[in-house]
Amino acid sequence: MKQLLNWLRRRNLEDDLDRELKYHFERRVNDLILAGFPEPEARRRANLELGGVTQVQEEVRDVWLTRWLRDFAYDLRFSARSFLRTPAFMTTAVLSLALGIGATTAIYSLVDQVVLHALPVHDPERLVLIDWKGDNALVNGFGSYNLMPYPVCRGLHLQDQFFDGVFCRALTTINLSTSGDAKPAAAEIVSGTYFSVLGVRPALGRLLTTDDDQTPGASPVVVLSYDFWKTQLAGAPDVVGRKVLINKHPMTVVGVAAPGFHGIDVGEVPSLWIPATMSAQAIPGFNGMLDHRTFWTQILGRLKPGVTLAQAQAGLQPWFKAMLEEDTRRAGFPRITAERRQRFLASTLELTPAPQGHSVLRRRLTQPLWVLLAATGVLLGLACLNVAGLFLARGSARAREISTRLALGAARGRIGRQLLADSILIALVGGLLGVVLAPLAMRTLIAFLPQDAAANALQSAVDTRLLLFALVVSVATGVLTGFAPALEAGRDSLISSLRERGGTAFGGLQLRKAIVTAQIAFTLILVIGAALFIRTLTALLAKGPGFDTSSLISFGIDPLRNGYTPSEASRLIRRIHDEIRASTSTQASTVSRGQLLAGGSWNNFMTIQTNQRVTTERVVHLNAVTPGFFATLGTRIVVGRDFGEYDTLPEDKGGQRVAIINEDFVKRYFGGRNPLGAHICIGTGPDAKPDIEVVGVVANISYRGVREEWEHAYFPMAAGGSVYEGGNYYVRIQGPSEAAVQSIRTILRNADPTLPTIYFRTLDEQVSRSLNTERLLATLSGGFGTLALLLSLVGLYGVMSFAVTQRTREIGIRLALGATRSGVVWLALRDALAMIAAGIAIALLCIWALGRLVESLLYGIRPTDPATIGIATLILCSATLGAALIPARRASAVHPTDALRFE
Template identity: 35%
Template sequence: MSMVTNMIRALRALFRSGEVERELDEELQDFLAASIAEKMRRGMTPEEAARAARVEMGSSNVVKHRIRSIGWEATMENLWHDLRYSLRTLAKSPAFTLVAVLSLALGIGANTAIFTLVRQVILQQLPVGDPEQLVSFGNLHASGMLGGVDLSFLDMYTYDFARQLEAAPGPFAGVGSYASMSPRVNLRVPGAALAIQREATLVSGNFFQVLEARPMLGRTIQPYDADAPGRSPVAVVGYRFWQQSLGSDPNIVGKTMDLNAARFTIVGVMPQGFHGLKQEADPSDLWVPETMADAVFLSSNLLEPRSNYFLQMFARSRPGVSMAAESDWLDRQIRAYVRAGESKTPTADREKEIGRLHQPLVPAAEGVSEIRNRYSDALGILMAIVALVLLIACANLANLLLARTVIREREIATRLALGSSRLRIVRQSLMEALVLSLTGGAMGLAVAFLVTRGLIAFVSRGTNGIPLSAVPDAGTLLFTLGVSLFAGLLFGLAPALRIARSSAGPVLNAGTRTAGSAGGRDGRWWPRALVTGQITLCLLLLVGAGLFLRTLARLEGQNFGFDNTHLVFANVDATLAGYKPEQAPALNRRILERLAAIPGVRAAALSDTPPMSYGSWNSSIHPQGYTPAPHEDMSPILKRVSGDYFAATSTPIVAGRAITPEDTASSQKVVVISQAVARHYFPKGDALGHTLTIDIDTAGPWMIVGIAADTLGLGPRRDRADTLYLPLAQLVGPHGEGTQESFASSVTLRTTGSPDQAVQGLRAAIASIDPNLPVLDVRTVQEQMSLFLSQETLVSRLAALFAGLAVLLAAIGLYGVMSFNMVRRVHEIGIRMALGAGTGAVQWMVLRESLVLFLAGIAIGLPAALGLANLLRHQLFQMSPFDPVTFAVAIGGIALVTLLSAWLPARRAARVDPMTALRCD
């Protein structure tokens, strides 16, 4: 009979025992009647047959007991009795039970919360057909330049190359592409009075087919939608966009919406959870064909052959085709494309470079995730931290259960002496531990839900909401169950082993005063070992938390190259309101005039990006008199700024002058360079007065009039990048007309007081110019900084929180061990005091024991902490992993907590009355 059938029968016998008992009685009566009939056929009288059958069968109660003791029924019944016994035992100690369950709820809940995010961010596959067959194109292993692009950093391709592979995918089942950037577009949707802004992603016509993604409503974009530029203005929307902006309209398919200045038809709605191949912090909810790039990017040259590298590519593998064969074929296609783009016949050296081109393929079952790249290291570290916290909680509970076992030694010995099975008592002890762990796990789910919601809110700052859920799924529930069972077995093992090795004789022969010590040295070894382990783990957590906190402080406290106080940033993208390039210069002047008039604003400026930004505009430069090295990267960051930019950001000018409002379209074209550019291209220090040309639409040459301090424009962890500052007013056409380069969407305000008042004034000022101008992403510099340091902040704060929790648990554990040892040794203490020992000597006796445990824990933990610090060296910033301050504070903190935890039991021991202790029996 199958295991499932046996378990069902066992559960039926457990919960419907009366019915099962009647069936068993009927079965025994049938057997007895059959036996009597058989004996009567052999010639016995009815009376003789009945007597013989009863004697042969024996007592019905004995028979039923034997039947019950065989198979799953007995096992389930015994487990049920053990469970009820454990519940009664725990109910008698509500304080202990509450402390144990809360400790486990915190430990298991923390593990479940972090695992919930790990599962969604790192482990969860895309909701598409056979996601394990998907591969994405990684960074090209190459050198040299192609169309002004450094091939060694190439992970994007042109539209014509993508179409070439889509049409002839070779060994792949299909090759698709999508735009690397999802620009924010202006939308007017059915039933909405005001325009809204959303990110839109350009995709190839076969994007959804290669992914094997099916719509919830309507259809997806098809190859015929993307067979010619501008031909098919169709859009597929995401589930969140359909819910929030389209009112969950079931008849939305076929309706139109205005995207920037073009009208698009909605042809499909994707199911909940689908966000394309890219898993971003701000996921795109709108997909349109790549051939509609002009409408989305408001640019007319993206699709020109060999001109713009803006598409990322992926493919679906065919079953049975190796990734090596696919990569080999892809390398040949890329080499052929590069050769065809050479302006002349490649030299032998150039041919060698082309021959070394190699395109690695990256498994993409989980998608290409910005969230994973940003937070995978942090989640891995936090997973290790919460595992250590759970181990400390388990050690604490093991100590508490050991103390309860010692207290109950006489009860256990009596049961053993009366014939109870040792295995049964061990099983009941483990059952008690499992009841605690499963109850703690159930409460831990609630803790995990709250913690996960908080973590999602933290990592979602500055976004429209990261697509993560705090609701545990089946995998998370199984993880919680597994962790709960493991924790129960872990902290229940020590008491179970003590029971398994205990003997009834010594305990029963000992007096009540010494019964608790009958375990001898072995009984005292386990608690001390567990406390030593807790101190070791606490040292690891405190050192890790200290290193992360000091790293965060160094990142926040470094010199950014500009004054990062009293700054407010905002995004005012005029293109979303339908402004044309020729309108940009006049609009910029109006915006600056209104911003300067806001009360509490000391200076206002426009630029293409904030002083600190993830993105940048780069282009090749050609300084006067400079001879570049072969394949040298000469594409610094170009920053478009208004005249008061340096005043608004307080970026120091170390030589020359800043860009001013007097630098206009009709004056000499000027540029301010960063110190890094000056050092690199003008090592003699004579940069001022030199000219350079730049590969942009606005013609040069540009005269260097100033050198600005290097800034951390790409973030606190990035190097100070080469930067050129170009006057916004001079980025115009040959007749002074505005161009695409004339737009500057980033507003920077330097305030004299609270930024909140300036924010209100900013919105009012922009609305007074044009109510349709969107004011987006309004942030203070501190909020902008927190976005850059989100991983470091998350890790350091949670590491500190969990380290504090671990120290608290260890302190409780040490206090419990010291208090219990003091109670067990009260008779010894009484004798010592009766023989003349003073209170100081008694206190030192207790404190010395805690000091030994502390030194043992530090001796074991210090080498481990040094190893841990070395592993974390790549997570640190401008500091040694063996930072003496961090280690000194961690060890000192544990020493202080150890002394405080032992001081109360030592003080209580010193107040013991010798006569009371000696009379105690």
């Protein structure tokens, strides 16, 4: 390392040494003159004693750099000069590698940011996620994954023999108004220990503390994120003490968090942090903060130094057991069967390392990203092979030069190193270009990602980690590409290579054939992968959500976040619904509680009462909808009836409790029997009363995503009742969409100008958003497959041309002796066929072995699908044979006399 440093500052070192030696020399000359020598003689003697200034300089340089490195620097210079003489070769090689390195770097940057990067907090390695393992007897839950009740966090925080503190957090969206209109903003609801346990410092003011986390509703304070403060409030220095409105509740800004801290979820960038005591204000209608059966936060802890994860996990169980016992005696504990109670009491706490925090995005993207990184790795390997092939070709062109150098006494190692310098230089230049191109690729990639937040949270900038990665990849690439030619240079005996002149095969033809075979194998793997992902996407697009998405528009509002009471909100939603239906530019409109195709759902276990009572094996996805939901979406009613307005009346006004279920529900739990008239209810405890009558069955439609097939149950949304059930509107428009959008916007503005629209998009757009990951995989793998195919075609063509040229003389003789033209074509093609067949065999083996790694990402197709593999193989065969045929035909066109004169 020191030597590399020396190389960078060698100019300084040289000057220094010059001065030093000059001083010595002149002092010596002076002394000798004083001793009585005439000046010329003094100079001669001084020089003699030193052993020559240049000699000393050389020796000192060796100390600085070590001999090997110095020579290598010379090699690089020589390589650079020789490359500049062959620009076409250099451009091809550099571009191939730049492509490979750029793509790998771009994908790696995402892997690094989403999967690997530790949180920018104090000592993230000691953070652990604490999760419930077993039956948690949940009564109420919302959020993403690893959910826990808030009181558990308070209890765990006191377990200070294992933890340096424990905190919890929940993500939510709030309506935030700093001045003027409210806008939706991401917020993290956190315990008072959050900042201190993470070790985050304030940039301004103070952060939240346990003092803010005592009494519910008593701490109306917030901390802003640095970015929000800078971009939305222009970095106002007087921000501390300002009032902001959170869902219309006034709260005071007490500080700004340190720059670079974006919460603990890489995919979500909170604008502000709100203490858990204010959760009722931050999540309208929520009052479960202190409830032991409401699961809504993620809990993370910081292990004490010296305490291992296993020790903490084992040590916490007695405390947890006691808590479980206490829970069963607590008011609000659900009535459950004895067997389920046993399962509840057998629950344990599970600790997992969480230096990267907690992220839904990571959960979703980890596998696709690794698959893509592997694919770029293969692509880079292909590029390496291509360049190695080019080098080998160049190596044989340079055979004379190398033989001459060997004859003049160069060591084989020295020649090999020269060739290595060639490839490393090319790889470094390619890497540099790749790094320049990478941000472009990263931006494109990020645009593919599933969430809006991801676009804010992920960077397309190149940081030092990434530079280091690119450097390592480049050097590895250089060594890999240089390895084959360097090996080849050391192989041939000097005599034979000097003697050899346009004779039979030479120039590492065997090695080049092996390279092309590997290229074909790599390519087929990528092409099959591309075919699988493209077929997955097309299958999902063809399946669709189960209803006609054209001219369907959706938008969402949440009046509760604007200070409405639940009954006011229900009335507002009804009013808007009625006005939209009355508008001339709409055909039909409906409101539902759950948003379709957005990844989430309202779900719970259910109890079904026919002639026997059964509980569902897994959760059922639930939705509350206004009458006309199925008609608006165009979903077929299979048997029974749709909801009518009378179903929405409260029970005391003659309303009935009814439900509609989907075909999957019937298939799973009724097994062909008639479900009409059966009674169901939400929940599974002994006190669950199945009193909701099934009145209809509808065709399956997608709820959480296009891919999923699941059991659904729908309930009528109560009209004007006191129960608020959400505001996701689905409107089928009529005529030009601009006019319809305009009129809907006007209706919304007239209803409440201060109410923000959470989202507003066509259903086609919603479908396409929900298929982001699949589209990312299909597009990228398709691109990689095409590139790979091009690279290996070039490789095969090159080798075939070379082989044919080498054999011109032989072919000429054969022709002269009476071989047919087609015989010659076959002669040339035979080689190509062998390479293609071997490549295909290797690839199929790999696919067979690796297929299950991508299985879960596919839809409607198996990784070993014969048709897909057959088509991909056919594409590869025809393309490669085409590339091989050109040189083969050229071989057959050889004129015997020309060929014999060739020599």
